[in-house]
Amino acid sequence: MNQRKVISFENIRVACKSCTLSQLCLPMGLCAEDVERLDSIVKRSRPLHRGDHLFRGGERFRSLYVVKTGSVKTYAPSEEGGEQVLGFHLPGEIIGLDAIDQSCHACSAKVLETSAICEIPFQRFEELAASIPSLQHQMYRLLSKEISQDTDMLLLLGKKNAEERLAAFLVSMSKRLSKRGLSATDFYLSMSRHEIGNYLGLAVETVSRLFTRFQDEGLLKVDRKHVQVRNLTALENMAGTPPSATHQQHSN
Amino acid sequence: MNQRKVISFENIRVACKSCTLSQLCLPMGLCAEDVERLDSIVKRSRPLHRGDHLFRGGERFRSLYVVKTGSVKTYAPSEEGGEQVLGFHLPGEIIGLDAIDQSCHACSAKVLETSAICEIPFQRFEELAASIPSLQHQMYRLLSKEISQDTDMLLLLGKKNAEERLAAFLVSMSKRLSKRGLSATDFYLSMSRHEIGNYLGLAVETVSRLFTRFQDEGLLKVDRKHVQVRNLTALENMAGTPPSATHQQHSN
């Protein structure tokens, strides 16, 4: 319906390397004019540091956040001080979609390392999206994708054992990092073993033991937070997720 | 912005008891005219029966589905014949939101008992929503809510033990049924013990044992699929979900 000059995500990225849009996880086909409109409502924030919060549970929801560089974890503080890590967010990934419904953040978001984050005021975004059908559609897809990912996670927590969980986690990290142009086999984990375990529903000790075992088995080389994947295929098989779902990309 | 005569969800329900809209889980504030427009694109289907599929994994995504009466389970068929039950869907609840992104259903939806289901062709819905801001907003909220619910489920599978899981499941059923005007303390479960266990990440035997124990403890009376809750408060405490989040309703 909108037949104006449509450019692809990749082109946008090349054409406008430093603009926030290139960092958005909205791989959308928008015309250049609309890209600018979207870009104009995005706030760039000063760099945040380890431990800083994007928002805390209970706060009013105002904006979505997109990781430009660095990483963020979202977690739900439970009673008696414990917490459930809900996710780790890498560059290009969006945070806060779960808060639209209640207009209130149910979870907290904490920066894991020095990071650059974009803020998208939701009210303004919604108004903008109303006038750009393809943006609207991308937003639906984004929300839907979040649901799919949660679904995958449900399957992981409901059916997989410790070994499969950690393998799935590592494969996920590998894929997501490589999607951003980073190495798929050599990376640093910004989160602690404790946070990984919490996220995967495992005890710290179990995670640690598995890292050791994976290394002994030659699947990877690990030194503290530095992970080098030696046999990605084996990890994928172990994770049990048929690569079909994760591999297929959209042409937009 | 839209100051035309706005009527609440409850009013709609009274005014138009048999219309599909009253069944939609879109508790939205739409003007009467828009309600009709929405209603006009909704397809009512003949009653479906136990075992019928709304869709299967792999099929192209065309429509969202809303349960009018009865119940539906969604599940992801995994390799080697096993399956992961992803959710049970009661009257008023929507199915298929996870398929928007890939335009393809990743899971299957099977009717658990004789049910009436509304079909909402997504393409037409999206067009309609583009011209009705409040509908657009409700759609965002709906998608967002789905994410929140998945998040709750992640917490359940990641942190809760068997007892807490079944308690949470029963409380959830109770709340969702009562929201539809059905009894919060006396209901029939349309799904098997096996399906409950699968959903909660537990073995059938564990579920069965817990039902027995809950009954022995006076929390509920259970006869096969017929459940009578005797002590809802105790179940809520056991589930460990602070009722704050689930109780608060929206005024729309």
Next chain:
DNA sequence: CGTACTATTGAGCGCTCTCAAAACCAGTGG
């Protein structure tokens, strides 16, 4: 009334958690 399915109950085992301690690391200050 027999068949197939679902649910319940029991016994034993294994995966993962818990508890505990040691090793390692980063930062600080003497």
Next chain:
DNA sequence: CCACTGGTTTTGAGAGCGCTCAATAGTACG
């Protein structure tokens, strides 16, 4: 440079929750 300190990670040993296997009981349906 080294000792000290607080944190994280690793490693070990033991226990328990929930799974598996197996048998019985109950239910639906022809």
